[in-house]
Amino acid sequence: MSREIISSEKYPEKPHNSPAVRVPGLVFCSGQVGKGPDIKAGTVEALSALKDVLELSGATLESVCKYNIFLKNMDDFVEMNKAFVAFLPDPKPARTCIQAGRLPGGPDSIIEIECIAQV
Template sequence: MSRELVFSEKFPQKPHNCPAVKVPGLIFCAGQTATGEIKQATTTVLQNLKEVLELGGSSLDKVVKYNVLLQDMGDFAAMNEAYIAFLPKPMPARTCIQAGCLPGGSTIEIECIAQA
């Protein structure tokens, strides 16, 4: 199976990670993170995922699954408010868990899988 790495100056490939990988029919986006107030952080992360998906020839409309990691599950309602307002309907499948420690003190991390 062929794999195509998706990256740019804004989303560089790192030795241990790539912002997204395309395989026939699908694009897998690595987690995007943000710090600060959860509604704004959620919007920032989703905007970054939107840009990564577009670099790979996809879009938020084609996402079939999100994985959301929150530093504090107490932020769920506020995260969900920003999440719902940002995404088209019908909503894709989603998992949301509390993660004990996210990279760089982030308050949220979201990854996704979309149709390519």
Template structure:
């Protein structure tokens, strides 16, 4: 199987992970975070993911699955409002779980899998 690691100056590869990995037909994007209140943080995470998707030759309309990690499930409704407004229809499959802690003091982290 052909495995291509994708990175650039804005989203560099790190010793522990890569921003995205492309295999034939699919792009796996690492989690992106946002800061601030939950709606702004959600929009920022999705904006970062959009750039990673473009780096990999894909787009939000080609995402087949999002995984969302929330620091506090009480933020679900506000996150969901921002998420739904930011994405094209039809909406892809999605999982949302509460995490005990997220990197960098984040309150939300979002990752995705897309077609290429």
């Protein structure tokens, strides 16, 4: 099976991971972090970055099959959902959401979102 690394100047490869990996029919996007100033803004920030990475791979938000969401604080779940639902088209994909002890990107990181999409 062939794997293609998806990266750009804005979303470069890192020593430990790639922004996305495309295999025939699917793209696996690494988590993108949102810092806020609040969970709604952080959610939009993370989804906007995922949208950019998906477009680099030939996919779109409409082609996402599964999201994994990691929240710094599960008390943000209701407000995160408001931003998430408003940002995405119907029908909504499958999704998991958990509280994470600590997110990458420093202490200001409040959400991380990763996804799998069809291409």
